[in-house]
Amino acid sequence: MEFAGALRQAIQASGLTLERVRHRLERSGLTVSVATLSYWQRGRSRPRSRAVVETLEDVLGVEPGTLTDLLDEPAPVAGAVATPAAGRGALAAGPSPAAPASARGLWPDPAGYAELVGQLDRSGDHRLERLSVHDVYRLDEAGRTWTLSVRAVLRAAGDDIDRVVCVHRTSPAVHGADGGSGASGLAAARYCRPGRIRAGGGLVAFELVFDRVLAAGDTAVVEYDLGPVTIPEGAGPPGGYDRRFPHPVQHYVAVVQFDGERLPARCYGFSAEAADGPRHRLGELWVGTSGSANLAVANVRRGIVGLEWEWH
Numbered sequence: 001m002e003f004a005g006a007l008r009q010a011i012q013a014s015g016l017t018l019e020r021v022r023h024r025l026e027r028s029g030l031t032v033s034v035a036t037l038s039y040w041q042r043g044r045s046r047p048r049s050r051a052v053v054e055t056l057e058d059v060l061g062v063e064p065g066t067l068t069d070l071l072d073e074p075a076p077v078a079g080a081v082a083t084p085a086a087g088r089g090a091l092a093a094g095p096s097p098a099a100p101a102s103a104r105g106l107w108p109d110p111a112g113y114a115e116l117v118g119q120l121d122r123s124g125d126h127r128l129e130r131l132s133v134h135d136v137y138r139l140d141e142a143g144r145t146w147t148l149s150v151r152a153v154l155r156a157a158g159d160d161i162d163r164v165v166c167v168h169r170t171s172p173a174v175h176g177a178d179g180g181s182g183a184s185g186l187a188a189a190r191y192c193r194p195g196r197i198r199a200g201g202g203l204v205a206f207e208l209v210f211d212r213v214l215a216a217g218d219t220a221v222v223e224y225d226l227g228p229v230t231i232p233e234g235a236g237p238p239g240g241y242d243r244r245f246p247h248p249v250q251h252y253v254a255v256v257q258f259d260g261e262r263l264p265a266r267c268y269g270f271s272a273e274a275a276d277g278p279r280h281r282l283g284e285l286w287v288g289t290s291g292s293a294n295l296a297v298a299n300v301r302r303g304i305v306g307l308e309w310e311w312h
Contacts, residue, residue, distance in 0.1 A: 003070040004043035010060040010067065011041060024059045025052075031212030036159050045159040047071065048123045052162065052213055105274035106244040106304065112201035117165060119198050120207050124161035128154045130249040131219070135241075140228075141260025143237025147187075147227035154222070156214035163195055164222065167205040167244070170229060190223040242270075242306025249300045256307050257292045264309035269295040272304040279308075 011021065018034045025032050030052055039045040047053050053068050107113040131153040138147045154164060186194050186206050195207025210220045231238065241256055258264065269282035285293040285307065295307055 002043065003046055003067065004041055006067055006070055007056075008041040010057075010062045011037075013062075014060045016060070021056075021059055025055060028055050028059070030055055032160075033215045036213070036215045039159055047160045049160060049162045049213065052160070105277075106246060106302075107203070108275050109201055113167070113203065116198050116200055116203055116205050117167060120165050120196055120205060121163060122165045124156075124158075124163060125165055125247070127156065127158040127161055128164055128247075129157050130247055131155055132251040132253070133243070133249050134253045134255075135243060136255045136257060137241040138257040138259065139238060141262060143262070144231050145228045146231070146238065147225065147229070149223070149225050151221070151223045154220045156216055156218045156220075159215045161210075161214040163207045163209045164220075165205060165207055166224070167203060168226060169202055170199065170204050170226075185226070186224055187227060188225040192220070192222045192224075237311065239310070240270075240306055240308035242272075242304050244275075244304055245300050245302055248302070251296070251298055252300045252305060253294065253296045254305070254307060255292055255294045256309075257290075258287070259291065263287050263291060265312045267293045267307060267309040269297075269307055270305070271297075275304070 011018070014021075016024075018037045021037055022032060022034050032052065036045070040047060047056075050068055050071060053071060054064070057064055057067050104110055132151075133153075134151040136149040138149075140146070148168065150166075152164075185197055185199060185204055189208060192208045192210055195209045197204070197206040199205070204226070208222050208224065210222070212218075212220075214220060241254065243252070243254065245252075256267070264287060267285045267287050269285055270279040271282060272279045282295070282297075285295060287293045293307060293309075295305070297305055
């Protein structure tokens, strides 16, 4: 029996209304709308979070596996939802765990990247529209330690999306770290909770689990901090900060904060299509009395955007 039929039968047998099912899921810490439940039992969409369906089995009083075993069947093509950003050059389909085409060329070691993020749940990534991303990169006075604070606003382009995967470069000093909280990992998360965290090869990747399961059109705001990360002895102070974009973003803002009195002589914005491709300067940026420079870009497509600076 297909998932929709099994779910419809289980709901009818429980005697619960969809509103009561929604309420009981909410008491378990999961937010699923009545409309989403209706879509599931009519076959218009299918859950992609196994944890949600396991809780649903408990709420409906059915044997474990009654519904979750049916999630292994391939979802019908008719249930696929295209991201609204597709018309602006976004990917037409989600990346393959083995070879994420969305990130090809953005990282120096594509195979290492694929191995790292392949350990995480990216099933909803291509169904999330990135409305805005705001980075604040802080470099200490000695140029030996940096931290990063990020705020992202996301909108679901399909039902049953419960997380997003984030990937960042880290200092060579922390290559091969286990990815836990600390120098190479996630220091804090707000309006969400950390899922799995993996690190290696100069990268850290992690899941951010939303405080509710998103239905199509729902928005989520997540904030998180990385670091502090110590730059290895013998390496000079960083000469730039950039973000890699495997997915389009409507608005991107980057702020670089230089602590103390030591400021760069010049600062520029730049963009690039690939990690090993040429950089195109976007113009010189002013470093103000606050010791910071910023860059704001609209309608970012796939590629790299960042700031670079020259020390005296």
